Amino acid sequence: MANPLLTLPYESALADLGADYYDPVTAATFPEHSLRFRNDELLGKVGLKPEGVSDRDFIEAFGQFQDHQPLLALRYHGYQFRNYNPFLGDGRGFLYGQVRGTDGKLYDFGTKGSGPTPYSRGGDGRLTLKGGVREVLAAEALHALGVNTSRTLSLIETGESLYRGDEPSPTRSAVMVRFSHSHIRFGTFERLSYIKRPDLIRPLLDHVIAVYYPHLQSIADQQDRYAQWFADLSERLATLVAQWMSVGFCQAVLNTDNMSITGEGFDYGPFAFMDEYDPRFTAAYFDYSGLYCYGNQPGACYWNLEKLAIALTDIIDKPNLEAGLAQYQPKYAEVFSDRLRQKLGFTPDLSLALSAIAARDLLTHTLDLLEKTHVSYPDFFATLTRQFDPNWQNDASLILAPTLEKSDPAAVELLHQWRSHYQHCLSQLPAEKMSDVQNCLQATNPKTVLLRSQIEAVWAPITEQDNWQPFYELLKKVRNPMKD
Numbered sequence: 001m002a003n004p005l006l007t008l009p010y011e012s013a014l015a016d017l018g019a020d021y022y023d024p025v026t027a028a029t030f031p032e033h034s035l036r037f038r039n040d041e042l043l044g045k046v047g048l049k050p051e052g053v054s055d056r057d058f059i060e061a062f063g064q065f066q067d068h069q070p071l072l073a074l075r076y077h078g079y080q081f082r083n084y085n086p087f088l089g090d091g092r093g094f095l096y097g098q099v100r101g102t103d104g105k106l107y108d109f110g111t112k113g114s115g116p117t118p119y120s121r122g123g124d125g126r127l128t129l130k131g132g133v134r135e136v137l138a139a140e141a142l143h144a145l146g147v148n149t150s151r152t153l154s155l156i157e158t159g160e161s162l163y164r165g166d167e168p169s170p171t172r173s174a175v176m177v178r179f180s181h182s183h184i185r186f187g188t189f190e191r192l193s194y195i196k197r198p199d200l201i202r203p204l205l206d207h208v209i210a211v212y213y214p215h216l217q218s219i220a221d222q223q224d225r226y227a228q229w230f231a232d233l234s235e236r237l238a239t240l241v242a243q244w245m246s247v248g249f250c251q252a253v254l255n256t257d258n259m260s261i262t263g264e265g266f267d268y269g270p271f272a273f274m275d276e277y278d279p280r281f282t283a284a285y286f287d288y289s290g291l292y293c294y295g296n297q298p299g300a301c302y303w304n305l306e307k308l309a310i311a312l313t314d315i316i317d318k319p320n321l322e323a324g325l326a327q328y329q330p331k332y333a334e335v336f337s338d339r340l341r342q343k344l345g346f347t348p349d350l351s352l353a354l355s356a357i358a359a360r361d362l363l364t365h366t367l368d369l370l371e372k373t374h375v376s377y378p379d380f381f382a383t384l385t386r387q388f389d390p391n392w393q394n395d396a397s398l399i400l401a402p403t404l405e406k407s408d409p410a411a412v413e414l415l416h417q418w419r420s421h422y423q424h425c426l427s428q429l430p431a432e433k434m435s436d437v438q439n440c441l442q443a444t445n446p447k448t449v450l451l452r453s454q455i456e457a458v459w460a461p462i463t464e465q466d467n468w469q470p471f472y473e474l475l476k477k478v479r480n481p482m483k484d
């Protein structure tokens with residue numbers, strides 16, 4: 001029987017753009033192949049039935065890279081920690097192929113850890129197994145929390161020993177296949193601007209619009225279409241960052257080579273979900289100044305968008321770029337406010353019943369409380385959800401009462417103030433809406449958050465006894481985070 005992963009109707013949308021955007025490469029050969037993760041949910045998206053795809057099929061296609069060409073290392077540059085780096089590009093991955101989903105959208109299969117390319121620059125082209133495990137968990141967790149993200153199609157352990165400064169070494173190796181909308185990055189455009197090839201920017205932009213922003217194709221005037229595209233991208237990025245912020249996620253490496261042109265999050269390295277609320281929380285150990293700390297993420301992504309605008313100035317008129325940039329902050333504020341209000345139990349519908357002042361103050365008071373008390377961000381909302389009682393509407397002294405008894409005196413005072421604001425908002429709703437508030441809390445606030453300690457707890461049995469069971473259990477929980 002033919003391998004269904006090899007016989008998918010792969011398209012060549014990116015390859016057809018021409019040889020200036022990539023280099024054909026070959027994959028490394030690995031000594032061993034053990035399938036550690038396969039994402040059956042994604043098979044359905046490309047029209048395959050999981051029972052029709054064997055583990056061996058995964059290994060042949062995404063571990064041995066049998067019978068499939070071309071494999072394209074994509075060319076890109078990027079700003080890394082604010083410095084321009086023209087020596088980037090796919091250094092340990094390639095675009096394996098592109099497939100039309102059953103939803104009509106085009107999906108990329110992109111590898112990570114598949115061997116060296118012309119862009120490896122001394123690197124080994126490999127991925128550590130732990131890095132792969134972390135990306136699988138991050139993507140599934142974010143997806144389940146309603147964050148726009150790439151996913152992972154497969155993770156195959158490859159039997160090599162790797163040496164890394166940030167992991168006890170030697171450490172195990174793996175190759176991953178990512179499933180995402182696109183691997184075209186801000187840095188893909190920045191490279192073309194840097195090498196002074198506006199003639200290559202325009203076809204790439206037309207391609208991006210045709211494939212990933214097809215609703216804009218009907219705008220006849222080219223300049224209007226480009227302007228609207230940049231405004232849309234700006235809003236998509238603002239939405240993504242607002243999603244990260246609301247779930248307490250710190251992406252950690254917000255370089256422009258990690259910014260997708262579709263506004264989808266991807267490439268999860270030293271990311272972390274924040275426990276104790278702290279805007280200065282920084283996830284990457286090498287981010288000494290906290291440039292990409294949790295609270296800086298909205299500004300860092302805006303900075304990236306500004307750099308992209310500069311790279312596009314030969315193609316898109318400056319006022320249009322400025323108008324697009326101006327969409328970012330209001331969109332961010334809108335989405336973040338909506339999502340934070342939902343974490344407090346107020347769906348957009350319920351929020352309409354609040355006075356504008358009450359709706360605004362609820363957010364500022366909540367953020368103020370979180371910051372001053374340094375409480376655990378996930379615990380605060382999980383506790384609110386668990387303890388919620390419709391009687392809170394009438395009696396502020398009941399709100400979080402069991403928690404208050406255990407808090408320190410300074411926090412108690414702040415919580416007293418906060419709960420009177422919260423009660424004020426609840427009291428603006430009719431009594432019969434309290435069940436909607438409860439449902440909203442339960443649907444929004446996870447019981448399981450992928451804290452670093454949890455990843456370490458499942459990594460220990462893998463590395464000590466090759467026991468994968470705790471990993472699969474955690475995966476199940478982060479995929480259904482609102483369940484027990």
Ligand code: AMP
Binds near residue numbers: 088092119122124267
């Ligand atoms: P990242 O931090 O994973 O976004 O990677 C940044 C850049 O470094 C990309 O161009 C990668 O392809 C490259 N890179 C990262 N790790 C390796 C590696 N082990 N070997 C070769 N290139 C790498």
Ligand code: MG
Binds near residue numbers: 257258267
């Ligand atoms: Mg990257």
